[in-house]
Amino acid sequence: MASMGFTRVIWVGEAIGTSRVTPDFANLAELLQDAEFGPFKLPSRWADDENEDEHVPQRAIDWLEKRAIAHVPETICTLDASQYLVMRTREDSSKPPEVRGGPRDALIVHATEHTASVLYQEAFLVTYRTFISSHDLINKLITRYVYMSMSSDRASQSAARLSFSVLVRVVDELTNYELSEALVHTVTSFVYRLIHEGNLIYARLLRKRLLDRIVTPKPTPVTVSKLTPPRKPYTLFDFRSSDIACQMTYIDSQLFHLIEPPELLWWAQEQDELKSPNLVAFTEHFNNVSFWVRTLVLSPATAKEREKYLMKFIKIMKQLRRLGNFNSYLALLSALVSSPLSRLDWSKTVTDALREHIDVMDTSHSYKNYRILLQQSSPPTVPYIGVVLQDLTFVHAGNSDKLPADRCGGRRGLVNFLKRWHQYAILDSIRKMKRWNYDIKRDEKLLCFFDSFSNFLNEEETWGRSHEIKPTNRKKPL
Structure with a gap:
């Protein structure tokens, strides 16, 4: 048994697809090179x-x-x-x-x-x-x-x-x-x-x-089950991995389709939660799922049980990837490679099973592996919205709102529409994804088990549980 030698992943995002405005740019860096x-x-x-x-x-x-x-x-x-x-x-x-x-x-x-x-x-x-x-x-x-x-x-x-x-x-x-x-x-x-x-x-x-x-009615929360909780609570192992992945995808797809393009633009510029409620709900859902997974893996008393849960989530991840749901896929991955889990001792079977998934979110070359994987996926898909926000923020911060006066006869205040072409190229890829829908029906039993992913340990509690399992040798300061 050895501690997992994972490089901690910083989570920020989703990929650009083909835009009908600009040529088929593989990634944002290539788009910006065309920004003369x-x-x-x-x-x-x-x-x-x-x-x-x-x-x-x-x-x-x-x-x-x-x-x-x-x-x-x-x-x-x-x-x-x-x-x-x-x-x-x-x-x-x-x-x-x-x-x-x-x-x-x-x-x-x-x-x-x-x-x-x-x-x-x-x-x-x-x-x-x-x-x-x-x-x-x-x-x-x-x-x-x-x-x-x-x-x-x-x-x-x-x-x-x-x-x-x-x-x-x-x-x-x-x-x-x-x-x-x-x-x-x-x-x-x-x-x-x-x-x-x-x-x-x-x-x-x-x-x-x-x-x-x-008068557009407020949609019913998709994570809420209509069933009364059973006397004997469900466990993760009461359901097939493919069924769990389908219901996660059902929820993610519903939340993703509620996000409107202006919310993404505003967030990249202002990070104002009032202007972007659907985007905030989507990102909060991602975080809740991630902490829910951490909690289930850390809760068992024995290493054997913890490894059983971790391997189950790896199976679910494979199904999510097959479905093109990169939001929950990366929520699970972010949980499994988080520091409270990666510092623990795991078998070689676990580390080998995770390695192929970790490569997907390699941060080098602007998440090139992830972007390629997303482009190769057949629709429908649910992107990881963090990369979209990263790209929009990159365009906003790296391009002036106005055209340079020295290129415009000394005139100032002319709107730089080239910047808007770049923003549209990113947002149009999202609009294309939203044209597709999954043919997945609600499973009330699974939604009841998920319980809106509200039952989880917070950051401090997961660290506390991790140190209960594997105490550190450092002495407490006097």
Whole structure:
């Protein structure tokens, strides 16, 4: 018997998949190597709208009064914003130039233009919160719609329709955190204006989308069993490893699908739990499962029983890996290689069985082994969200929010949209994973056994139990 010679793993994350925006990057490092700023095609005109204070929220506009749009910013109401944008020219002239940045309002207008690529529109809708709030964006889109709808020419009417289409998408993808009283008032005031103008189709559509976001029922906790606990408690060995893995995957998949892209963006920038409740629930679940596993392995009185539990969890890990559930897979692995367990004496059978799994989370080369494994897995999959957060944090910290002035004719304050392309590449891989669902039915007996993974020893208690099993030789300080 010998102590496990494990290198302690630092747990941070999930892999990037293929994005339809950028080429198929194997990892983030390769993506960032493609992040050169030139060659640039600078704007033919410079907008002054970036002098606005971005941090001052706009007042909800009374859309029944025409004077509300008497003084509109020039850029937000222009038909073509391309003259304000910084573009990246391509060697292949047959391909259109890519948006690299520009004034905030010009980027908004471009998202409503029929000449904009679908990829740009998607990237804009996923990442706009990094440079403008949803409420401010809604105000600007309504301003643009009202201004354009007052003209009868085809180009203006088309711009109004496209602005409304983007507005509906923005409202449809609002998070609970964003549904403030002021935002709801802004949208409902606009709905009343549409009704007043006789545009009942648009009014019904927008009202329905807003109500769908407001009255969305809170999902029932997926970890809670409907069964009464049995008189004789279940044990881990009452269930097959494959069944345990399936129910863990059922829970993880449900929690994963609740996470919204803005939660990931916000967390990478602010770590605000109020803005990212579903992400927080997912990461807390990961931690609870990990401590639950530690507790079950450490609790038995004999080394033989402890090893029996550990080998059972290794079997469960193999099933989780087969299912593509890397969240619980890594929660179990993090428990089995944690210091309170790895300091104990284990047989060679145990150490050999764990070695192949430890290699998966080798931290060198930005978790290359894990990323390859995830890309090779057939959907559906549940990623380990920590690597996603690491990648988003890396992009946020390593790239300026604004384009460098020395590359833009000395102009400052132009939004660096290249940074948003990188963020979208990461988030789009998550959205693709969420398109798939597992065909797994609830097993109430197993959920009852899991008991929401709430019965576990904390960090201090697991260390205490570990030292009870194998006391240290160090003398206590006087």
